[in-house]
């Protein structure tokens with residue numbers, strides 16, 4: 063099934079050889095255990111940092127930490143420009159402060175990309191203030207001074223530590239503009255730095271929202287409708303109130319909150335509530351299935367992108383290939399279930415917990431409680447996963463409402479069952495992809511999306527293959543459902559990439575081309591178009607670059623005959639990624655044994671953590687493509703805990719070999735981009751191994767069906 | 770409510786709770802040992818793993834009334850100062866992403882190394898099967914266990 067490859071890359075990523083950064087850097091850091099002595103006084107220099115009189119620096123990490131490593135990598139960028147010994151740096155999670163920080167959001171893999179310059183300026187300005195303070199003291203020109211790892215150095219070798227200068231520096235004006243370091247003089251960026259919370263995590267310190275413990279706090283568990291489309295009619299709480307420790311039971315909206323002295327008592331009492339629910343409109347997966355199939359064929363005037371004339375191309379074609387791909391709803395299943403602390407008093411509202419969007423949380427609570435935003439304080443904890451679920455503050459809304467009604471500080475905790483059944487799911491989606499072939503090349507392409515509640519957004523319709531095929535149309539339809547849906551790690555592309563990359567694999571076969579060659583040719587064709595068309599966001603040369611690197615590193619085309627390789631390349635969240643999966647068949651069962659991955663995310667900030675993100679994204683992508691499925695029967699989710707919902711486990715994770723393109727351009731994010739291509743790489747490798755195409759997630763079910 | 774005395778990290782602790790209270794919630798809410806995590810409550814995710822007489826056990830699935838004669842070790846009691854070979858290896862390999870599952874992972878690994886000082890890849894994967902990592906840090910977990918076994 064392997065074909066010889068003919069295609070030669072002409073001008074990859076600037077015309078040269080693509081260098082992979084190996085993981086030499088990933089092995090180097092030592093266990094960090096130095097216990098820092100606390101200073102007597104702290105001096106606030108700017109919104110990113112304060113310096114103690116003994117030279118210890120606290121850097122505030124502005125963005126919420128959901129496991130994407132921003133709490134380590136963002137302060138690293140500040141420390142780089144500040145020129146301070148990382149061993150002398152403490153990191154603190156900043157609370158919500160819209161005056162200090164412009165974008166305190168964990169979402170869209172944008173933290174590093176969007177804050178890259180402001181983090182660097184924050185560090186550089188602080189450094190300049192320290193230099194200015196020293197120059198004043200020495201009565202010399204600031205431009206004659208430099209810094210060295212926590213010290214300002216004068217022209218005659220004078221030396222003052224940042225700690226000695228902090229007081230004076232804090233009183234100075236923050237400079238308007240500063241010069242930033244040149245990229246080739248970085249000493250921290252590009253070197254591996256271990257997680258600043260690593261020791262705390264490994265020793266079980268209370269870091270997470272669920273660990274919150276405050277004076278006078280009690281616990282809340284909420285009974286919500288058992289199915290989407292049901293509404294609370296009446297309830298009897300007599301038995302629930304008999305449970306030890308129950309303080310109060312309060313109805314709010316369509317829900318009932320049980321407030322108790324402990325989590326267990328609240329959960330136990332909740333089970334004894336007897337509620338009657340009325341049914342409004344109950345939806346089922348079987349109905350969605352039919353509705354979405356019908357929507358796929360609906361023509362529409364509104365396209366997300368239209369190039370040339372697809373209908374004409376299809377009419378003129380030698381052949382039109384058409385395939386439909388299907389995916390189910392997915393819950394996020396953050397391992398730390400949703401929870402939040404709220405204390406609502408007449409004076410103020412305190413909200414504390416795991417949230418990806420603290421500013422949005424505050425504005426919503428302000429409306430719900432009718433309190434001005436100034437009275438509301440939001441602080442963020444480390445999060446036991448986000449994946450998009452914690453963008454939506456339904457849990458912080460609930461906590462605020464319950465605290466306000468109960469007139470007590472409360473910690474709201476979702477049980478796993480609550481978490482899985484009251485989700486904001488990745489919507490079920492179907493794609494129909496059609497392509498016309500004429501004289502051995504692809505002349506037209508149409509992607510139709512049918513989705514629950516919303517369609518692909520932003521520039522996704524302008525991702526590959528836009529620009530690579532002259533006649534192209536992307537269109538979408540949606541069905542409004544009462545099942546709540548939302549962003550799920552790499553929204554839309556988490557499934558679209560698999561559909562598209564499987565489709566191109568099939569087209570390659572149809573055209574008797576190697577799957578790598580076909581992609582390389584299409585990127586080549588897109589190069590001039592992308593130069594003209596600003597909407598096209600991916601860079602065809604960087605696509606070629608990652609694919610070439612993955613081909614080299616994976617031994618593509620040179621594997622023993624029992625190893626079957628599947629190729630997938632995808633651009634999302636500003637990062638280009640290629641993945642090649644290796645499948646072997648053992649005792650008749652195909653198994654993914656290895657994934658080779660090449661990533662172009664610009665400058666690599668923290669290699670050891672970057673690699674972790676890439677590995678995690680691939681494992682997540684494979685896990686959900688293979689096993690993930692949630693369906694609905696009369697509004698009721700098919701699973702409510704991990705006994706009925708399969709997540710990928712240790713022994714199912716393949717070996718992963720990650721390489722980064724050595725790049726000098728500004729960095730982009732890594733929280734999401736390695737996930738989308740994973741499903742396609744696996745599906746294509748499974749096809750090479752079994753001769754069977756998979757058109758539907760989860761793959762395990764299809765493999766069973768396919769036999 | 771009743772009074773129970775249990776042995777946690779070599780200390781006797783007495784709590785006043787209902788007999789059916791899971792050990793997990795006794796640890797977290799009564800004893801303020803927050804390192805042991807809640808993930809599913811039904812023995813499926815491993816986030817709540819503790820050592821019971823040296824074996825990896827899911828504390829969400831042990832009622833306090835059944836815990837009185839047991840020797841329980843939590844992540845807080847795994848080492849005095851956070852230098853258990855597994856804790857060192859976890860930091861060295863930079864295993865955590867969100868970090869939520871990791872205490873449970875480390876406790877499962879600790880039980881494995883107690884019984885099997887030199888586990889094979891397969892031993893490790895089997896022993897860690899009950900611990901979900903939603904962030905997908907499985908490869909580093911495997912590598913860290915190997916390093917810890919070497920350094921133990």
Ligand code: FES
Nearest residue numbers: 808809810815829
């Ligand atoms: S909480 Fe005990 S196994 Fe999940």
Ligand code: FES
Nearest residue numbers: 868870902903904
């Ligand atoms: S590190 Fe997030 S669940 Fe394991």
